[in-house]
Amino acid sequence: MKEGVNPYVRVRKLFSLIKQTFILSLVVIVGSIVYVTYNEINYKAEPIAEQPIVEAFDEAEWDKIENGIHVRTGLIDAEGLMVVVSNCTSCHSAKLLTQNRMTAERWNETIKWMQETQNLWDLGGNQEIIVKYLTTNYPYTKKGRRAILTNVEWYELED
Amino acid sequence: MHCFFYSKSLITLKRKEFIKKAALSSFATLIGTQIVFGSKLLEGYIPLALEDPDPFTMFKKNKGMVVLNDKPWNIEAQAHLLDDKITPNASMFIRNNGLVPDTIDAKTWTLTIDGESAAKKKTYTLADLKSKFKHYTYELAIECGGNGRAEFDPPAKGNQWTVGAIHCASWTGVRLKDVLKDVGIKSDAVYIGFHAVDKHLSKDPKKEPISRGCPMAKALQDETIIAFKMNGEDIPLIHGYPLRLVAGGWPASVSGKWINRISVRNKIHDGTKMEGAYKVPCNPVAPGEKVKEEDMCIIESMPVKSLITYPKSGAMMSKGKTLTIRGHAWAGELEVAKMEYSIDFGATWKTCTVEKPSNRLAWQHFSASINFPKTGYYEIWARATDARGTAQPMMLPGWNPKGYLNNACHRIAIKVN
Numbered sequence: 001m002k003e004g005v006n007p008y009v010r011v012r013k014l015f016s017l018i019k020q021t022f023i024l025s026l027v028v029i030v031g032s033i034v035y036v037t038y039n040e041i042n043y044k045a046e047p048i049a050e051q052p053i054v055e056a057f058d059e060a061e062w063d064k065i066e067n068g069i070h071v072r073t074g075l076i077d078a079e080g081l082m083v084v085v086s087n088c089t090s091c092h093s094a095k096l097l098t099q100n101r102m103t104a105e106r107w108n109e110t111i112k113w114m115q116e117t118q119n120l121w122d123l124g125g126n127q128e129i130i131v132k133y134l135t136t137n138y139p140y141t142k143k144g145r146r147a148i149l150t151n152v153e154w155y156e157l158e159d
Numbered sequence: 160m161h162c163f164f165y166s167k168s169l170i171t172l173k174r175k176e177f178i179k180k181a182a183l184s185s186f187a188t189l190i191g192t193q194i195v196f197g198s199k200l201l202e203g204y205i206p207l208a209l210e211d212p213d214p215f216t217m218f219k220k221n222k223g224m225v226v227l228n229d230k231p232w233n234i235e236a237q238a239h240l241l242d243d244k245i246t247p248n249a250s251m252f253i254r255n256n257g258l259v260p261d262t263i264d265a266k267t268w269t270l271t272i273d274g275e276s277a278a279k280k281k282t283y284t285l286a287d288l289k290s291k292f293k294h295y296t297y298e299l300a301i302e303c304g305g306n307g308r309a310e311f312d313p314p315a316k317g318n319q320w321t322v323g324a325i326h327c328a329s330w331t332g333v334r335l336k337d338v339l340k341d342v343g344i345k346s347d348a349v350y351i352g353f354h355a356v357d358k359h360l361s362k363d364p365k366k367e368p369i370s371r372g373c374p375m376a377k378a379l380q381d382e383t384i385i386a387f388k389m390n391g392e393d394i395p396l397i398h399g400y401p402l403r404l405v406a407g408g409w410p411a412s413v414s415g416k417w418i419n420r421i422s423v424r425n426k427i428h429d430g431t432k433m434e435g436a437y438k439v440p441c442n443p444v445a446p447g448e449k450v451k452e453e454d455m456c457i458i459e460s461m462p463v464k465s466l467i468t469y470p471k472s473g474a475m476m477s478k479g480k481t482l483t484i485r486g487h488a489w490a491g492e493l494e495v496a497k498m499e500y501s502i503d504f505g506a507t508w509k510t511c512t513v514e515k516p517s518n519r520l521a522w523q524h525f526s527a528s529i530n531f532p533k534t535g536y537y538e539i540w541a542r543a544t545d546a547r548g549t550a551q552p553m554m555l556p557g558w559n560p561k562g563y564l565n566n567a568c569h570r571i572a573i574k575v576n
Contacts, residue, residue: 091360093230099309099319110316117435119361143312145554149472149538152572157474157482 074098080133083126091118101140107131218397221249227318231255231360231368232397236323238569239471241487244524245298246326248395254303254324255397256432257357257368260417265401270338270385274352274422278343285401288385291341292333297382298521299407300327300489301414302461304437307565310555313447315562322466322569327487327522330405332386335421336379344375344423351378352428353404353415370430371412371437372422377459382407382520385418407520408491410437410458410563433457439559446558460491463551464566465498465525465543472571482529482573488513489522490545497544498525502537505553511541531575540570 063082064071073085073094088097102110108131114120123130214232215222223240227233234253241250265285273280283291303324308315335351352372359366377383386394386405394400399416406413412432427433438455440448465488476482488495498513511527531537544550551568 089230091230093228095226095228096318099227100316101314102316103313106313106316113435119363119366140314143310143314145312146567147310149570149572152473154473154475154574155471157470157476159480 076137078133078137080129083129084133087123087126087130091120097134098138101138102134103140104131104135107134218253219248219395220251220253224250224252225321225323227320231257232259233318235320236326237471238322238466238468238486238571240468241323241325241466242468242485244487245390246328247390248328248398251326251328251398252303252320252324253397254318254411255357255368256412257359258362259397260356260358263356263396263400263417268401269419270402271420272338272342272423273420275425276345276348277339277423278345281342283338285387288333288338288402289387292337294331295334295381295384296329296331296388297384297405297407297519298327298329298517299382299405300325300487300520300522301405301407301411302464302489304410304412304458304461304563305561307567308562310565310567311558311562312555313558315560317562324411325464325466325489325522327489329390330384330386330403331388331391332384332403332405334381335383335385335404336381338385339378339423342423345425347425348375348423349426350374350424350428352422352424352430352433353418354420354422354430355415355417356419357417367431369412369415369432370428371415371432372424372428372430373406373409373413373459374427377406377409377413380406382518385421408460408489410461412437427457436561437563438561439557439563443557444559448558448560450560458563460493461489462556462564462566463490463493463495463543463545463549464488464569465495465541465551466569467539467541467571470571470573474571475574475576478531478534478575482531483526484511484529484539484541485524485526486541486569487522487524488541488543490543492520493545493547494519495523495543496546496548497550498523499542499544500527500529501540501542502529502531504538505540508542513543531573534575537573537575538570539573540568542568 062072065077068077069075070077070081070085073089075081075084075094075098084097088094108127111120111123111127115122214220214226214229214234215224218234220234221240224234224236227235232253232255236250236252243250268285269282270288271280271282303320305317306320306324307322308317309319309321350372352370354367354370357368358364359368383406386403387401388394389398394403399418402418404413404415404418404421422428435452437458439458440450441454441456444450465486467484467486469485470482484500488498494516495513498511499508500511501508509527511525513525514523516523529539540553542551542553551566553568555565555567
């Protein structure tokens, strides 16, 4: 500010600056609401790009492998892990993969079902990688009509 | 954090980029560090540092409950956790099809009755419902249609429930039939369907995670209620606060949570998960057989079943001691007429004492005293028989593609030393 300028003019300038800032932020807020609303209406899940999408505050921590297990998801570290992590665990838990033991045919049917009803994207060449990972690392085991009791934790029964 | 229920979605979306940046700058302030690649996070995503990672604390559940799925939340009990006559919240299984609503304002909550076969469209506030209609309290057994799915071979996809997707809490509310009478139902009414505020997993606002219902005959039963209390208190959020439709004896998916609308339909309700789910083959099929959708029938009443809740499986005891077992039995729409146990894999059965239900559709408590003839390994198998003479099978019942209705006998392991 130049010396000798009327202090009232300076105050007026300051007020006008505040007013402009206020109007500008109002425009931004209203604009963003309209933008969000529009996007909400036209919203559809988009496919995940090829490049790794799992990034976070500490990348090394985020995708840490411990004792052959991908810590964040609990999935076995094997060929295809990251393709599975990025395509399968963004909408549902990895627990839905590890507790289901299906054949390739049934996994493919399940993928088709997710595409038809759950907004899952076209997996392209990744589908084969995913199904191979699942059937190799979480194979189907025969249970028969009734399995024997396993994992019984024995304890002394108090009176 | 009002939306801490959201899970760790990490889909890269270009939309809402600057909104996210703005939101994330406040996250950064909160956790005191810059979030790298924060702009790529999905809206609604809460960084791990801000998430409550412990569902047991979040939902006030017993630490022995088993988490089957965290997106959406699906948590089951174990048999020994269900020993109470009236199941407390801590031991009640959680089954969600979508994301738990993040904001619920009971003060402004309304329930609308509409549909082709409603005489008119009518909206009630919570206060209206509570003041206009008489309150009723019932103990109601609610079991997930897929309880026991884990045992099917070939396996069926979905949450691999073992035995713990059943509870019998005490529910207080108004009868659905009283509300429907107040609105008026046309003579062509066939079915009711509920609508609720939970969000689809894909966060697509046009999709409902679940919208099921039941035929008018079930809707008009005395025990089918619109509940606002569970075990004498406000319903916990995870179990449907502030309003839940409760239809005991039928697959739990009929008991819609967070409901804000019930449609009276002139046809079988066609909401989400009325097709493609909660159905079994109309005629029995071989294990693994493919079944066309038109050959699948909607599950109505759940089958007869029971659970030994004491002792916990794995008990070791000395010879000469008497073991008193106890548990519960239920039979969907029917009453349990007989309860038996076997310690010789079904070669012989002995009768248990079984109590009458507190009210229709409540589970029934049984007990028996057992003396073991010699030392060794035993399994105690429990078998309930319903009022029509249908008993639980010892082996898996008919295989079905989605793995529903496994009511095979429950058993526990015992060692006598």
